Amino acid sequence: MRAVVVTEYGVLPVVQEVAEPEVAPGSVVLKVEATGLCRSDWHGWMGHDSDIVLPHVPGHELAGTVAAVGAGVDGWQVGDRVTTPFICACGTCEQCLAGNQQVCPNQLQPGFNYWGSFAEYVAIPFAQVNLVRLPDAMDFGTAAGLGCRFATSFRAVRQVGQVQPGETAVVLGCGGVGLSAVMIAAAAGARVIAVDTNPAALELARQYGAAETLTDASELRGVDITFDALGSNELVQQALRALRPRGRHVQIGLLPDGVQLDVGRLIGQELQWLGSHGMPAHAYPEMLELVAAGNLNPAALITRTISLDETPAALAALSHGTPAGVTVITP
Template structure:
């Protein structure tokens, strides 16, 4: 099969022929119909993820058709249209049995722990726990945009942040995760403020339901307080500076949801956290069993993840697009059609 192969960190990958994956016990192999290009893939290419072993094939946001079914992967057949969370949980540990597959200690992540979806085929382990059947009306490009950024934002806003109609929500960072969060929070009836350095990203945020947009600067906290102060703040980027601004801007008893991965050594204003009774909430992905509610909202036209897709590229165009992320993240979501 054709795949994007990383031989050295930071060196432009190549598209070449490699062996196809095999459907082991409990797993399936998918023919990749579409896969998202995410900044996490760039971090992997740069050598920021200790799970990656070279040579490596990245890619973790995917949708496709089942091409092979391994022994024990019951309930699935060749030709089924599916997607999967980027966290493939084991289904047997304490956390999985309680329904918390997104924090499974035995999880495998395509494109990180093993070869991913920047290829014509990819394996999905623990298929009975991790596969999500796609509605017939949903195209693969839209489905691929759900697996990491949109699903992560849906759980962060709706299930972890518990955003309610009429609340003020401030979203820091308007990449794929942030724009998804803007759309979801607006659909839930919140008044959304989007913050970013990129005017194009802010413009796109307005089209997705942001009531206010703010250019990132030292005056962000003052501007958010002028608007009344958010009930909920979301760091969709992962920045120590953003964390401080988010906590400073929150109204008393507000909730901060941390989605972006933070560098080591970030210091929190714990005194403000205590004195204002603020809540600090981490959110990491979304389990497959939680997808139906999100898919129903897409099917009924309440959510439009397809509107966030701004570019579709080929496998051959992917190495250059991955390398271009060194210069910043373009507005919207890029999807690869192998």
């Protein structure tokens, strides 16, 4: 199969022929129909993830058709249209049995722990608890974005942040995660303020329901909840200063360089710092129902579709900023 292969961190990957993944017991192999280009892929390419072993194939948000079914996987067959969370949980540990697959200590992530979806085929471990059947009306490009950015934002806004109608929610960073959060928070009835330095991203944020857009949040005060959807120490500081007493901050973006916190203010104002990491497969039905009903429109987030051959350059270009909207790759 053809795949994007990283041989050195920070060096332009190449598209080359590699062996197709073999189907193992408990797993399936998918023919990748669409996969998203995400900033987390850039972090991996830059060497920010210790789980990656070179040579490596990135890609972790995907949709496709089942190409092979391993022993012990029931209810799935070749040709089924599916997506999967980027966190492939084991399904048997204490956290999984409690429904918290997104923090499974035995999780495997395509594109990080093993070769991912910037390829024609990808393996999905623990398939019984991680496959999500796609509605017939949903195209693969839309479904690919659900596995990381949209599903991650859905859980961050609705389940972790528990945004309520009438609240003011600030989304800092309007890449794919941030724009998803804007759309989902607005649909939940919040007054959304979107923050980004990219005018094109802010225009999309307005289209997706933001009541106000800003290039800087340093003067904001008294808001109910903030989301760092990018991963920046500077944005975290703006987010925490913007909160009212007993406000909530949800951290979605990765912080590879760490962050400084005014712990005294966290304590004195009784602020909440909440982490949010993905969403388990069993939680997808609520999100899919809202999409089917027209309350959410993840397809609108897609602004660019590229080929596998265009992917190395697009990945490297993330070093200079994130393009507005979501980029989907069709292998």
